[in-house]
Amino acid sequence: MDFTGKVALITGGANGIGRAAALGFARRGARVVLADRDTAAGEAAAEAVRERGGEARFVRADVTRSADVQGYVQATLDAYGAIDCFFNNAGIEGTVAPTVDYEEAVFDAVIAVNLKGVFLGLRHVLPVMLRQGRGAVVNTASTAGLVGSPGLSAYVASKHGVIGLTRTAAGEVGAAGVRVNAVCPGPTDTRMIHSLEQQSSPGDPAGAGERYRASIPLGRYATAEEVADVVLFLCSDGASSVTAAHYVVDGGRTGSAAAPRSFAQG
Numbered sequence: 001m002d003f004t005g006k007v008a009l010i011t012g013g014a015n016g017i018g019r020a021a022a023l024g025f026a027r028r029g030a031r032v033v034l035a036d037r038d039t040a041a042g043e044a045a046a047e048a049v050r051e052r053g054g055e056a057r058f059v060r061a062d063v064t065r066s067a068d069v070q071g072y073v074q075a076t077l078d079a080y081g082a083i084d085c086f087f088n089n090a091g092i093e094g095t096v097a098p099t100v101d102y103e104e105a106v107f108d109a110v111i112a113v114n115l116k117g118v119f120l121g122l123r124h125v126l127p128v129m130l131r132q133g134r135g136a137v138v139n140t141a142s143t144a145g146l147v148g149s150p151g152l153s154a155y156v157a158s159k160h161g162v163i164g165l166t167r168t169a170a171g172e173v174g175a176a177g178v179r180v181n182a183v184c185p186g187p188t189d190t191r192m193i194h195s196l197e198q199q200s201s202p203g204d205p206a207g208a209g210e211r212y213r214a215s216i217p218l219g220r221y222a223t224a225e226e227v228a229d230v231v232l233f234l235c236s237d238g239a240s241s242v243t244a245a246h247y248v249v250d251g252g253r254t255g256s257a258a259a260p261r262s263f264a265q266g
């Protein structure tokens with residue numbers, strides 16, 4: 001995978017999977033723009049790219065705000081003149097509670113980031129790629145975009161929605177040479193999974209993690225880098241015929257488990 005001369009734009013690039021993707025794109029020659037609402041971590045991630053000899057800029061943006069999304073698109077064009085790869089990745093987990101108890105305000109917040117944020121990214125990046133006549137987008141869904149997960153109604157609904165946005169956009173822009181895919185991580189070793197362990201079993205988060213890992217055929221969480229590698233593949237010429245697809249990166253959990261353990265079960 002060679003991204004020399006390419007420009008990669010990454011939302012949620014300050015931490016976790018987005019940060020790993022930024023480092024991966026840059027290591028393979030891309031100039032990267034990281035958009036995130038976490039300024040301290042975003043600046044640090046951009047600096048980490050530069051320390052390794054890459055080129056990176058951080059743009060502060062809240063992906064739920066249209067003006068901020070237009071801002072990160074314009075900042076990328078001002079800096080580098082193109083957007084070849086767009087990793088539409090920022091997301092939040094919300095809370096763990098049964099649907100009958102789920103707080104309406106939390107539901108709205110999760111949908112705003114995970115679904116509307118992804119829509120706004122597509123809404124403002126795809127016109128650039130259509131003008132270019134090229135580009136590859138990867139939206140971050142989740143295995144929670146493919147199956148239910150008791151206790152995570154807002155998250156699951158948002159991620160199912162991301163798969164729908166992916167398929168729809170791919171059908172709209174394919175003829176112009178633009179590809180749109182989704183990545184579906186399973187449990188991945190970032191802040192988010194440890195938040196879910198804590199929420200599902202406040203007295204014993206480590207035990208919750210152990211029980212959860214036991215439901216994964218590979219016996220462990222994926223690393224952020226392992227998810228990022230699949231994102232890079234989907235953005236690369238190696239995936240030139242892949243669009244409207246979703247790639248699962250979950251250690252075999254969703255495909256093989258008869259009854260995966262949910263976070264609501266602790």
Ligand SMILES: NC(=O)c1ccc[n+]([C@@H]2O[C@H](COP(=O)([O-])OP(=O)(O)OC[C@H]3O[C@@H](n4cnc5c(N)ncnc54)[C@H](O)[C@@H]3O)[C@@H](O)[C@H]2O)c1
Pocket residue numbers: 011012013014015016017018035036037038061062063064089090091092093113117140141142143184185186187188189190191192193
């Ligand atoms: N970690 C997992 O187990 C897992 C599993 C499946 C899917 N995912 C998805 O992967 C993506 C990345 O998550 P992660 O695991 O790296 O978690 P993370 O919390 O480490 O990173 C998420 C990043 O998104 C940013 N962000 C959140 N809300 C934002 C907003 N409104 N505007 C701009 N930036 C915002 C955060 O500041 C953070 O940098 C998310 O979409 C998440 O739903 C994660």
